[in-house]
Amino acid sequence: MSRLPLIFLVAVIPFLSTLCTSFSPEKPSDRRILVLLDDLALQSSHSLFFDSLSSRGYALDFKLADDPKIGLKRYGQYLYDGLILFAPSADRFGGNIDSAAIVDFIDVGHDLIIAADNSASERIREIATECGVDFDDDQAAMVVDHTSYAVSDTEGDHTLIASDDFIQSEVLLGSNKIEAPVLFQGIGHSLNPANSLVLKVLSASSAAYSANPKTKLSSPPSLTGSAISLVSVVQARNNARVLISGSLSMFSNRFFRSEVQKAGSSIKHAKSGNEQFLTELSKWVFHERGHLKAVNVRHNKVGEANEPSMYRINDDLEYAVEIYEWSGKSWEPYVANDVQVQFYMMSPYVLKTLSTDQKGLYFTAFKVPDVYGVFQFKVEYQQLGYTSLSLSKQIPVRPFRHNEYERFLTAAFPYYGASFSMMAGFFVFTFAYLYNK
Amino acid sequence: MAALEDAKASSLRFAFGNVLSAFILLLIGVLAFSIRLFSVIKYESVIHEFDPYFNYRVTQFLTKNGIYDFWNWFDDRTWYPLGRVIGGTVYPGLTLTAGTMWWILNSLNIPLSVETVCVFTAPVFSAIAAWATFLLTKEVKGTGAGLTAALLLAMVPSYISRSVAGSYDNEAVAIFALIFTFYLYIKTLNTGSLFYATLNALAYFYMVCSWGGYTFIINLIPMHVLLCIVTGRYSSRLYIAYAPLVVLGTLLAALVPVVGFNAVMTSEHFASFLVFIILHVVALVHYIKGILSPKMFKVAVTLVVSIGLVVCCAVVAVLVALIASSPTMGWSGRSLSLLDPTYASKYIPIIASVSEHQPPTWPSYFMDINVLAFLVPAGIIACFLPLSDASSFVVLYIATSVYFSGVMVRLMLVLAPAACITSGIALSAAFDVFTRSIKFQLPGSSQIDAGDSGTGAVVIQNETTTEKKEDFVKERTSRKNEKHEDLSKERPSKKNRKKEKENVEKISVKPQEEKRLLVLPLEASVIGIFLLVLLGAFYVVHCVWAAAEAYSAPSIVLTSQSNDGLHVFDDFREAYAWLSHNTELDDKVASWWDYGYQTTAMANRTVIVDNNTWNNTHIATVGTAMSSPEKAAWEIFNSLDVKYVLVVFGGLIGYPSDDINKFLWMVRIGGGVFPHIKEPDYLRDGQYRIDSQATPTMLNCLMYKLSYYRFVETDGKAFDRVRRTEIGKKYFKLTHFDEVFTTHHWMVRIYKLKPQKNRIRGKAKKSKAKASSTTSSKKTGSKRKNPWH
Secondary structure: OOHHHHHHHHHHHHHHHHHHHOOEOOEOOOOEEEEEEOOOOHHHHOHHHHHHHHHOOOEEEEEEOOOOOOOOEEOOEEOOOEEEEEOOOOOOOOOOOOHHHHHHHHHOOOEEEEEOOOOOOHHHHHHHHHOOEEEOOOOOOEEEOOOOEEOOOOOOOOOOEEEOOEOOOHHHHOOOOOOOOEEEOOOOEEEOOOOOOEEEEEEOOOOOEEEOOOOOOOOOOOOEHHHOEEEEEEEOOOOOEEEEEOOOHHHOHHHHHOOEEEOOOOOEEOOOOHHHHHHHHHHHHOOOOOEEEEEEEEEEEOOOOOOOOOEEOOOEEEEEEEEEEEOOOOEEEOOOOOOEEEEEEOEEEEEEEOEEOOOOEEEEEEEOOOOOEEEEEEEEEOOOOOOOEEEEEEEEEEOOOOOOOOOOOHHHHHHHHHHHHHHHHHHHHHHHHHHOO | OHHHHHHHHHHHHHHHHHHHHHHHHHHHHHHHHHHHHHHHHHOOOOOOOOHHHHHHHHHHHHHHHHHHHHHOOEEOOOOOOOOEEHHHHOOOHHHHHHHHHHHHHHHOOOOOOHHHHHHHHHHHHHHHHHHHHHHHHHHHHOHHHHHHHHHHHHOOHHHHHHHOOOOOOHHHHHHHHHHHHHHHHHHHHHHOOHHHHHHHHHHHHHHHHHOOOHHHHHHHHHHHHHHHHHOOOOOHHHHHHHHHHHHHHHHHHHHOOOOOOHHHHOHHHHHHHHHHHHHHHHHHHHHHHHHOOHHHHHHHHHHHHHHHHHHHHHHHHHHHHHHHHOOOOOOOHHHHHHHOOOHHHHHOHHHHOOHHHOOOOHHHHHHHHOOHHHHHHHHHHHHOOOOOHHHHHHHHHHHHHHHHHHHOHHHHHHHHHHHHHHHHHHHHHHHHHHHHHHHHHOHHHHHHHHHOOOHHHHHHHHHHOOHHHHHHHHHHHHHHHHHHHHHHOOOOOOHHHHHHHHHHHHHHHHHHHHHHOOOOOHHHHHHHHHHHHHHHHHHHHHHHHHHHHHOOOOOOOEEEEEOOEEEEEOHHHHHHHHHHHHOOOOOEEEOOHHHHHHHHHHHOOEEOOOOOOOOHHHHHHHHHHHHOEHHHHHHHHHHOOEEEEEEEOOOOOOOOOOHHHHHHHHHHHHHHHOOOOOHHHHEEOOEEOOOOOOOHHHHHEHHHHHHHOOOHHHHOOOEEOOOOEEOOOOOOOOOOEEEEEEOOOOOEEEEEEOOOOOOOOOOOOOHHHHHHHHHHHHHHHOOOOOOOO
């Protein structure tokens, strides 16, 4: 009897250890992904998207959103590294998952893909709002565009949009240009312009608006033009990444395969840009691209190897840092010419662009300013799509020691002369006064 | 033969008197030391208050790293991120003294800890200060006055307040240095010895090393020299006493890093140079007077005076222009506030905010110098009978120090020795008169006195009466004789050597002298002595009470006596210990500057501002943060890399000197640099209040929130025992700060800055459902339940 728990333990330990080690700063890509669906049929209707993930090595775990057994974490450990929420109409989730749990999931650094559609529930909207994305309040509204809709056989209500207004970023969308427009059918959302964490990846054209296509427009729509974002990404301050799309169907096999012709354009693409767009974007979301790390921050006086605990004013110093980017499999040198270091005390006293050897090493040399105090070497590197690097290393700068000043100043020679001649004169005077008589 | 015997007998008596006074001095030393141990006995052997903690930390550094590292110490743990060059901004006298004591003790294999040495430095030096007082007063009015003054100084409450065991502050050694410098000045003035003049310069150097109050010396001595010149008391002794002091003293003072070029650049020192010039002019005039005929001299005088006036005008104009070109007229703020008591409160809130920079109240005089306040006038009168160079110095000393003590409570400390000296003179003179009256009217002695003119009989008679009192009489009379001789004989320069001779001489003069002395009726004398002893007894009782009760509290440990026994509030050390155990070594702690020294010394954490208030802008930044709403404060603190904010709150136990009571100063200091902080915003109709009538700015500022966060949970009403009112806003949450630690009696509360939000939320539309869910999750996290949820 007593052996049973033991066996259980032995069986569980390796399992637990794989849980713990699956996501580490050394390998930032997520491995295990929970996919929550409204309907298990989605698994097959969106199989192309899921297959592309599986083929890149992700273990997908498909569950119904209201499955009572699901859970993001157990015993304080997260069971998954990523979450795909393809359950727009789910009003509540099963198990112990609620919107707060999903927000916490992001706050510990895990990634999320949310797809909504015009049946988007309060829960989904709430999670999106938490991430800084506001879906249109009107429950029935959809994005309508009478100029850049996708041409189809039947003259529809122009809610199937062919958009090619992508964000200009290789790190987000890959180095290959997406030729074909992306098909989109769903609800639009808006972003707060003051929010620096959220990016509009695919925006609607300037003629688009968000309204209920079935009814007549009685009042001006609240969301119009290119303020409407169709697909957005969020990178939280802890580098957790979230993809939010107003359309679930854009992930579907039907849209992936469909041929597309944008209204007003004569070119007819055999295949929509959805597959390329979403595959590349999912690579970014799951940290296969754009994840930087900085290691080996070091600094030393010129000509010395060891890192001092304190500099003196006007010292010459060298600073170096190595920056690597995660390629999905390994850390590759990150190459850029715009990494800067600040020598900072309340404001930057020195601001220098680091030179690079193209192998990940960034270095520079400069003179400590003529000010003492507690300085910091600061690297604040924030590039669109990349994880933000924020390094700071405190280092005090002291003034000269009492014996580090110049012993004799040329400018002061008259004074030296004066005092020594005074001394000699006094001696002579004393001698004369005492013994002359 | 008879004269020889007399001389023998009197020298024997002198020897006995010397031994006796040495013994008395030893006892005074023991008294001075032991009366200051109440704090150790009642509390424990700890460093007191704020500044001593810094001095202690510096001493630790000195003993660990040696003098050169101390000299070059750049401290990166205070005034973050500016740092502070400790070696160049600290008066090193105290530290070096204690460090040397520690080093000597250790090399003698007495392994005391640095803390122990620091704690007992002040009592040791107060004993030495008492001896220095003896020397000074002895130079002025003889041994009797010296012993009395030493005894008074050993237990004067004002001095005790700054020198109890554990009060390891500059003043502890500086008062000794002050008195000793004055002693050497008087000694030089009396003897005209260049040896003492050199010693005087060295003593002055020690004083400069020890305390910023050295400017008092370098202004008082010139004043006295000027007084002597004006009253026609110029002599070569005066020249020797003063000129070397200015030259050597200024050179030595410039060697102290913290003074440096200030010794010749700031106007606090100008008076000494001016008097130095005047002295030389006077010396030159005397010299010329000696070599010229009176007629020629007159011509020369008119010539020189007319030319001199022109030159003087030019020099004065240049000086005035120089001084006027500097913004504060060449005076530092602290000195200006000495001359104009309203200056500081008008222009420098950071000076006015310190309670010890406020003018004292009348009761504080009685508290701090007690009966001496009544004896001082008598002592001044005694100094005029007769007026010598030395006694005129004492008069000048007491007059100036009374003025300065009226400007700042802190300078009461300078008044105390002066009061002791004059009171000692007064008491001793009074005892003199009374005992002499008794002696002459006692049945046994009156007969001899009346008839006998033989001096030997009187002397022998003297031996049979109480030696000590008699000593005074003799000493006094001999001194008076000296003075008379001095005046006639153009003052002999080396009195010491002549002492023996004078002893013989004066015996013949003595009877005539004594006839002129005042003799009171016997009964009046007895009653007078009785009353004086009673007065002295009152003084002793008061001093012991002050030492034991008023001035022995170390202020980091508080006690309160109530019906249910003694309460000990050890919250400060609890909080600092928490900081040192639970925070990272490089974390920065922001608090009002009062707690800066303690935080660095006890918690070993970096602070933003501390008690060395050298950078007003930095302090104003912290003041602004404390008086801003949470978000603005968070931004200020975050820009300074602050991790923790520490506030002191006395509302729960009624500790009045907490941050809420200091808050208006934060507003004023912050508003002085950042004008968007306006004092009227925090006042309701000019009144500072934190109850429901308080202004919204007040109720939303960081200091209010950090002080009163969750305060309502203690008694349900949130009654502040210091302000004696219920607070205005009881239920609120903190958005940018997390409470991480509150001490047992809530005296110190430590908050941590929340990290920046991981996400930025969109428009809060459906916050209702969400808010409830997040708070529920928070509730489970925090142990303390929030009753308003």
